[in-house]
Amino acid sequence: MNASVENQIHFHELHPQSKTHPKEVLEGLKSVRKNLNPKFFYDTKGSELFEVITNLEEYYPTRTERKIFETYSQDIAEVCGIDSIIIEPGSGSCEKIQLLIPNLKPKAYIPIDIAGDFLLDSVNKLAENFPELPIHAVQADFNQLDNLPNELPNGSKLVFYPGSTIGNMEPEKALEFLIKLSEWIGNDGGILLGVDLHKPTHQLNAAYNDQQGVTEAFNLNALDHLNDIFEANFDKENFSHKAFYNEQLYRIEMHLVSDCEQCVEFEGEKIQFDEGESIHTENSYKYTRKQLSSLAADAGLTLKETWLDENELFSVNLLVRA
Numbered sequence: 001m002n003a004s005v006e007n008q009i010h011f012h013e014l015h016p017q018s019k020t021h022p023k024e025v026l027e028g029l030k031s032v033r034k035n036l037n038p039k040f041f042y043d044t045k046g047s048e049l050f051e052v053i054t055n056l057e058e059y060y061p062t063r064t065e066r067k068i069f070e071t072y073s074q075d076i077a078e079v080c081g082i083d084s085i086i087i088e089p090g091s092g093s094c095e096k097i098q099l100l101i102p103n104l105k106p107k108a109y110i111p112i113d114i115a116g117d118f119l120l121d122s123v124n125k126l127a128e129n130f131p132e133l134p135i136h137a138v139q140a141d142f143n144q145l146d147n148l149p150n151e152l153p154n155g156s157k158l159v160f161y162p163g164s165t166i167g168n169m170e171p172e173k174a175l176e177f178l179i180k181l182s183e184w185i186g187n188d189g190g191i192l193l194g195v196d197l198h199k200p201t202h203q204l205n206a207a208y209n210d211q212q213g214v215t216e217a218f219n220l221n222a223l224d225h226l227n228d229i230f231e232a233n234f235d236k237e238n239f240s241h242k243a244f245y246n247e248q249l250y251r252i253e254m255h256l257v258s259d260c261e262q263c264v265e266f267e268g269e270k271i272q273f274d275e276g277e278s279i280h281t282e283n284s285y286k287y288t289r290k291q292l293s294s295l296a297a298d299a300g301l302t303l304k305e306t307w308l309d310e311n312e313l314f315s316v317n318l319l320v321r322a
């Protein structure tokens with residue numbers, strides 16, 4: 001980092017993944033229906049694979065949401081207001097915000113992400129493009145983060161939460177999270193929320209089962225990540241990717257299915273798998289517009305404005321306190 005970028009970027013490392021307590025993972029692996037928090041997809045390799053996913057033909061959400069930002073950037077800035085502090089939970093490559101910065105003219109940008117090295121790379125690129133923008137990058141698990149860094153400039157807060165990352169939370173967790181975000185923004189802020197919409201099953205299934213197998217590699221990479229940060233010996237050759245739309249629950253489910261009966265060691269514990277038994281690695285909830293406005297209302301928020309693409313695949317919503 002050169003000196004000027006060093007002054008521009010403040011890095012706060014709050015929850016290094018290497019320090020994750022094994023208990024966090026063991027509980028899921030030892031339960032009757034084995035499960036893993038989807039945050040474990042995101043080491044540097046996983047974050048890079050996600051970037052490849054965003055460019056796949058089958059994966060419509062990213063390009064659709066980008067198009068909404070490109071089309072309505074001016075309008076979004078008028079409705080959200082300029083000069084705010086932008087906070088992005090799960091900021092990934094920090095690319096989408098760059099479509100809005102020229103109109104939103106933020107006072108500062110606070111990206112929050114679990115994948116620390118990727119976050120640092122991303123903010124370095126952002127700083128090159130916007131050398132005047134103060135950046136406070138926070139490496140943290142946004143579910144465990146109660147307070148924002150202290151030394152932020154004054155001003156109204158806009159939470160930028162695109163990508164339908166909220167869909168990776170159970171609806172009751174999404175509600176809790178929105179309530180926390182509402183505390184962060186106070187009475188004069190807003191939440192600009194990207195939400196993927198319910199649609200025909202074949203289109204959803206294709207988006208999570210791409211022909212090139214990138215989503216498969218992304219799913220399997222979680223096992224390598226576990227081996228890296230814990231004493232564990234998962235062999236990804238012995239697991240297969242499975243993803244399907246659960247129409248009753250309005251969610252894509254991703255699983256890693258054990259191809260055989262096997263025993264995996266994890267931090268001194270033996271985890272037994274039957275052939276065909278799976279680890280449930282992710283849900284990606286899809287919302288109808290009605291479900292979304294009732295989620296917002298339950299959190300004490302109102303949908304002030306919604307921007308859609310022409311095929312109504314994806315929505316960008318401004319939520320403010322009711």
Ligand code: SAH
Nearest residue numbers: 039042090091092113114140141142162163
């Ligand atoms: N906002 C970007 C990236 C979305 S991908 C976009 O819309 O394109 C989801 C991002 O959330 C990843 O970068 C991942 O590392 C991050 N993430 C997932 N779970 C997280 C958690 N619990 N805490 C912090 N970041 C998380």
Ligand code: AVI
Nearest residue numbers: 053163164165168208215284
């Ligand atoms: C980050 N998140 C919103 C993505 C999604 O679509 O649920 C993660 C992903 N999983 C598989 N493909 C992409």
